Amino acid sequence: MLDMNDIAVDPETVANRHRLAALRSFAIDGVDDRKPFDDIARMAATLTGQPIAIVSVVESERQWFLARHGLELAETPIEQSICRHIIHLDSVSVIEDTRTDPRTRENPLCLGDQGIQFYAGAPLVTDTGQRLGALAVLGHAPSSLTGFQTELLEMLARQVMAQLNLRRALRRSEMMRREVDHRVKNSLQSVAAMTRIQARAVTSDEAREALENVSRRINTVAALNQQMYRSGSDREALMQPFMSSIFDLMRDGLPDRITLSVDVDEITLDSRKAGAVAVIVNEFVTNSVKHAFNEEAGTVTVSLKNRPGNEIELICRDDGPGLGEVLPSDRLGLAIIDSAIDQLNAVKTDMEGPGHGIRVILRP
Template sequence: MALAPQHPDDAARLAALRSYEILDTDPESEYDEIAHLAGAICDMPVALISFVDADRQWFKSATGIDRRETSLTESICTHAFLGDDILEIADTQDDPRTIDNPLCTGREGFRFYAGAVLKTSDGLPLGTLCVLGRRPAKLTPLQRDTLRVLAAQIMARMELRKSLAHAEMLRKEVDHRVKNSLQSLASLVRLAARRARHRETAEALSTLQSRIDAVARLHEELYRSDGGR
């Protein structure tokens, strides 16, 4: 079986893939709709959004088949990583890369494959948006362009979710630091108030303590109203 060579920087590729936290997540309609659209426009019975992990190929969306993953020995998508454009195999039984692939042999085997690579902004391949058919075929230029555009849309969605998750993490970190700072300041003011020798100083520190408490309550309310908890 013709296995595709490993990506030259596979460690960085896998790290990038895991940074999106998409592996083994539940099916989602927004990805399923893209896969359905790709299959419909390309007139293919099967469409997949696949991601290539260290030892498996996992499908975020799979239309036309029931499987959610395959072994790398069954992966056609890894061959797509070797090029910069869409990999199209007009007849899998006439191509040395796929002629003995278990997915492509037998009466129900796939005879056609086309996949657009899902790449990071750094050019690291994560997987593909691919379509498969059970008879030899050829995509039209419009169908190829559609696969490219839909693959770019998948990556745009993933990048947006990653950015939102990072922003949420930063917001929580800021909240934690503000709380700690207010608590530390409140402790210092209480300590100073206990040591105050003059009534005016004690009253001023008490007023300051009240204002710190008010700021802490306001921060808590703002955080809650913004969906922080």
């Protein structure tokens, strides 16, 4: 029987496997904006006085260049990579004359008058010690670096890694945000679906109406979550598309005799304020549809406008004869409006007729 302990494991192979796994985690081949890396390569060439600078990525079968200055070549076979010889080292490696160094003297890139005759590279090292490639400068004649130039090359290599770390962190943050958004959306959809099922099953008109109100409020929260996801922010919402989605949901549940008129400026609010505005609008429209029109045709108007002094004005009004008597079951909606206004630290005034209306002023 084969004893697993008898199987030889090449430490170099295992180490390279870990290195390549770390390299994949940075998804460097997916980097679209390479200008910051090109700028670093150009600066490295300028500060060292060499005509060529590269940011190399060393894979298993090839070496390719995330950035390059003074070089048209985009990649090489791994056998022709000079960087592969130095990435395991801890500091800048200098090959003053590649024609005499055993690592490079037979490299096709180093042959001929226009071949690479000078090389200096600083390894790109992750926080866990894995080596991804190098920031290197190259020349067509034997040369050397001063101590100061060596320090600059090391510093610029750290800047390359800082850029790569930042981009990986942002990508992971976006992946996490998408996962959270997906789970929140699914949860809200499940709760809304159960609420609708319960609303159809109950026999009490009051209970059915309460469940329908809950469903509308869940839809408002779902619309806010979706808008924040689309805007790429977990703190702010663009009010035009956000309110548009809220109004679309409302229109689906309005009787044909009710018209909803909307006018929203280009306004950005933090998510807390955006949610509070949506709650006010949702409750006002719900109350108006239920009480203001006495089964007659009518219009509910909502506007959200910029005002002088960085103030924002929300107006909700209907053109019905009035709300009439407020029943105990309706007081919850009015209390929710007042609570949302308190949350906004806003000022509400009732508007004179015809119809019923409120003006809410949001101050900076």
